[in-house]
Amino acid sequence: MEQNYFQKEIETMSREDMKQLQSEKLVKQVKHVYENVPYYRDLMDKKGVSPDDIQSIDDLHKLPFLSKADLRDAYPYGLLAKPLEDCVRIQSTSGTTGRRVVAFYTQKDIDLWEDCCARAITAVGGTKKDVCQVAYGYGLFTGGPGLNGGSHKVGCLTLPLSSGNTERQIQFMTDLSATILCCTPSYAAYLGESLKEMGYTPETIPLKAGIFGAEPWTEEMRKSIEATLGIKAYDIYGLTETTGPGVSFECSEQTGMHVNEDHFYAEIINPDTGEVLPEGEKGELVFTSLDKEAFPLLRYRTRDICVLSRKKCSCGRTLVKMAKPMGRTDDMLIIRGVNVFPSQIETVLLKEGYEPNYQIVVDRVKNNDTFDVNVEMTPEMFTDKVSEIISMEKALAGAMKTMLGINPSVHLVPPKTIARSEGKAVRVVDKRKLI
Amino acid sequence: MAIKQLTVFVENKKGTVVSVTDILSKNNINLRALSIAETQDFGILRLIVSDEVAAEKVLSENGYLIKVVDTVGVKIGDQPGKLTAALNVLDKADINVEYLYAFMARTEKHAYVVLRVEDNAAAEAALVEAGFHMISEADIKKL
Numbered sequence: 001m002e003q004n005y006f007q008k009e010i011e012t013m014s015r016e017d018m019k020q021l022q023s024e025k026l027v028k029q030v031k032h033v034y035e036n037v038p039y040y041r042d043l044m045d046k047k048g049v050s051p052d053d054i055q056s057i058d059d060l061h062k063l064p065f066l067s068k069a070d071l072r073d074a075y076p077y078g079l080l081a082k083p084l085e086d087c088v089r090i091q092s093t094s095g096t097t098g099r100r101v102v103a104f105y106t107q108k109d110i111d112l113w114e115d116c117c118a119r120a121i122t123a124v125g126g127t128k129k130d131v132c133q134v135a136y137g138y139g140l141f142t143g144g145p146g147l148n149g150g151s152h153k154v155g156c157l158t159l160p161l162s163s164g165n166t167e168r169q170i171q172f173m174t175d176l177s178a179t180i181l182c183c184t185p186s187y188a189a190y191l192g193e194s195l196k197e198m199g200y201t202p203e204t205i206p207l208k209a210g211i212f213g214a215e216p217w218t219e220e221m222r223k224s225i226e227a228t229l230g231i232k233a234y235d236i237y238g239l240t241e242t243t244g245p246g247v248s249f250e251c252s253e254q255t256g257m258h259v260n261e262d263h264f265y266a267e268i269i270n271p272d273t274g275e276v277l278p279e280g281e282k283g284e285l286v287f288t289s290l291d292k293e294a295f296p297l298l299r300y301r302t303r304d305i306c307v308l309s310r311k312k313c314s315c316g317r318t319l320v321k322m323a324k325p326m327g328r329t330d331d332m333l334i335i336r337g338v339n340v341f342p343s344q345i346e347t348v349l350l351k352e353g354y355e356p357n358y359q360i361v362v363d364r365v366k367n368n369d370t371f372d373v374n375v376e377m378t379p380e381m382f383t384d385k386v387s388e389i390i391s392m393e394k395a396l397a398g399a400m401k402t403m404l405g406i407n408p409s410v411h412l413v414p415p416k417t418i419a420r421s422e423g424k425a426v427r428v429v430d431k432r433k434l435i
Numbered sequence: 436m437a438i439k440q441l442t443v444f445v446e447n448k449k450g451t452v453v454s455v456t457d458i459l460s461k462n463n464i465n466l467r468a469l470s471i472a473e474t475q476d477f478g479i480l481r482l483i484v485s486d487e488v489a490a491e492k493v494l495s496e497n498g499y500l501i502k503v504v505d506t507v508g509v510k511i512g513d514q515p516g517k518l519t520a521a522l523n524v525l526d527k528a529d530i531n532v533e534y535l536y537a538f539m540a541r542t543e544k545h546a547y548v549v550l551r552v553e554d555n556a557a558a559e560a561a562l563v564e565a566g567f568h569m570i571s572e573a574d575i576k577k578l
Contacts, residue, residue: 055486082457188516377444377500384442384479386472393476411476414444414500 003252003316006122006154007115010262010319015310021058021262025290030035030063033178033296038082039067039074040298041342055124057265060288061276065299068101068330073239075297078103082294086204090183092140093240094141101240102123104294109243110149112291116246116260117150123251123258124175124209124234126180129157133173133207135183136192136214137163142244143214143337147182151248156180163187164193175207185217185225185233185346189367192228211236212335213245216325221367237326241300248322251315258319259306259308259370263288266320268308272331282307283427284320303329333428336369342427345373348399354378359418360408363431372399376415436571437486437505437508438554442482447473448555455480455494455555468549469534481518481536483575504544507550508570513539518548521567528561531556541578 005011013021031051034041043064044050053062071079080087084105089105104114125131133152136143143164151158159172162251163183169191172178181188188210195205207229211237225233238245239256247256247264264287268277271284285306289296304325313321333340346356357376362369374398383389389412397410419426445451451472456513459466465485472479484490487503494501511517518537525532533551540547549572558567 060507106555379500379502382442382444382500382502384440384481384502386474386479387533390474413477414446415445416498 004122004125004127005317010259011319012121013318015318016132018261022265022290024060025262026052026057026265026288027054027422029296030298032293032296033081037079037296040064041080042237043070052278059346060267060299061266062300063275063288065286065301066297067301068303071101072248073098077191079297080104081296082106087294089145090140091142091145091240091244103240103245105245106293109292111296112180112263113243113246114149114153116249116263117146118153119146119148119150120211120236120246121150121154121156121180121258122233122248123249123317123416124180124232126151126154126156126209126210130154130156130179131159131176132156132180132182133159133161133169133178135163135169135181135187136221136264137243142238143182143184146238146246147211149186151180151182166191170198171330172196174200174206179208179231179430180205180392181207181210181231183210183212184214185212185221186215186336187365188212188225188229188233189221192225193366196228202228204232208357209234211217211249215369216432217335224367237298237322237325239287239302239374239415241297241302251313251317253314256309256314256321256323257316258313258315258321261320263287263290266322267307268306269280269301271301271305278385279308282326285325301330305329305330325390331428333362335371336406338404340371340404340406344403345400346434348403349375352396353381354396354400357415357418359427361429361431364433369432371406372411373397373408374411374413376418377412379414381412406421436508436558437570438483438508438570438575440506440548440549440551441480441482441484441487441494442489442502443482443494444502444503445478445480447476447478448536450479451478455482455499458493458497459490460482462489464490464493467578468536468538468547470534470549470569472534474521481534481549485576490553495571504551506554507555508539508560508575509548509550510545510568510570511548513544513546517546520565521548521562523562524567525550525552525558528557529562530558 034051046065047060082260087104093101115283134147137145210233234250235251236245238247248259250257267286268283277283285302285304288298305327306325307323309321359374361372395409401407467483470481535550537546537548
């Protein structure tokens with residue numbers, strides 16, 4: 001594949017120049033955060049670090065970490081580094097009040113985010129001649145807005161379909177000859193199956209490439225999507241805390257994702273000690289926003305287990321590459337692209353009058369996630385009427401859907417039937433083979 | 436004249452019914468009637484037993500979720516149309532039947548129907564007025 005770059009100078013910059021650039025940005029950023037974010041200033045003061053201690057990117061390790069708990073404590077404005085009047089947008093995760101992340105953006109932040117997405121689209125061969133169908137959700141979710149903006153910057157004809165409505169997706173895709181598809185990998189697989197059922201063969205589907213992220217997927221799934229749609233399928237990574245999709249992206253080599261490290265500096269740490277690990281070692285991925293203005297998280301712990309590599313890439317990009325995340329250091333599940341914490345299920349159960357005796361069972365059938373929640377029936381709730389028990393299951397599923405944004409199948413089961421190992425209930429059974 | 440029905444919540448899987456009946460038989464509790472309602476996930480066993488107090492105790496001790504509910508028992512002739520006649524009575528009285536099951540008497544030419552309704556007293560009154568004979572706990576014990 002002929003290599004195009006959206007911002008060639010940055011994407012192919014020498015290691016020395018990149019370090020220089022990162023260092024300059026970090027020094028400025030730490031000052032900005034220290035002066036404008038009392039929450040982080042306190043953390044730095046407690047650690048005995050002042051902005052003067054940060055002279056280059058090599059000093060980054062001196063700074064304190066931020067975690068999801070800090071985001072919760074500081075909700076909603078505690079980590080905001082710009083006056084609200086300078087902000088133009090928020091994006092948010094699907095979580096509940098306790099877990100919800102609200103990120104703020106200035107126009108400059110939006111621009112750099114869209115640049116990152118534009119780099120991703122260009123790296124898969126996208127140019128202004130392409131028709132880019134964005135089937136990620138638009139709205140609070142970062143997927144749609146991010147890729148939409150990137151597609152504009154590249155100059156593609158953008159089809160802002162948002163998620164769902166498969167019939168309409170296929171109609172626009174085929175009538176307007178979409179060449180690039182952006183969505184979750186499971187939705188790509190679903191669209192592929194639907195196209196196949198309608199009689200389309202890979203040769204008759206106009207697509208040539210897909211950018212698929214927001215949930216974990218395997219090499220097998222990649223191969224199957226590539227075969228049904230007749231495309232090359234590329235991974236993209238991001239999180240609302242940093243910006244959204246485009247923090248890192250795959251290139252033609254399809255062997256990991258280049259991190260846009262001029263904006264987001266990646267570290268791998270030992271999750272227990274916080275010690276920075278050398279390149280190639282597996283640990284927790286930590287990101288530092290080097291030049292975001294409104295919501296500049298320094299050393300944010302993603303909880304994703306990952307590996308970084310600086311091996312030379314055939315695409316010519318010198319940006320560090322991260323592997324697909326290999327797991328989590330917490331109990332978060334990603335189901336149909338949505339972050340789910342078992343504690344959220346627990347919250348719903350207690351609120352609805354049940355005991356917190358439950359088990360989440362996740363599987364992937366025909367490339368789609370199944371999501372079942374078994375809940376132990378309580379003596380107070382038990383009735384001899386089948387219709388009432390079915391209504392109770394539906395009501396619980398509805399309450400969980402409100403909490404999580406996705407619909408589980410709820411099954412009420414007799415007490416003490418949920419598997420316990422060593423006396424402790426097994427809360428999550430994930431049968432998907434994702435690694 | 437309510438009839439006590441034992442209701443047991445079980446998983447819909449192999450062996451669940453036999454483990455319940457096994458506990459009852461080991462405790463010398465006789466089954467008068469048994470009906471099962473099931474969905475893909477769970478089953479509800481509805482039992483009329485010779486000694487519901489003892490049955491509730493042993494099943495609870497064995498970890499089962501039990502609920503004792505009052506049902507209405509009516510005696511009907513063992514002829515075509517008799518059940519329909521009884522149900523018509525309830526229908527006319529605007530009484531909704533949640534579920535029912537029937538069992539045959541051993542000697543008499545009669546069937547017994549267990550009815551689960553919202554308002555037992557109303558159902559009983561309507562059936563008695565229409566000439567039906569209700570059955571009592573004592574009748575069950577004698578079976």
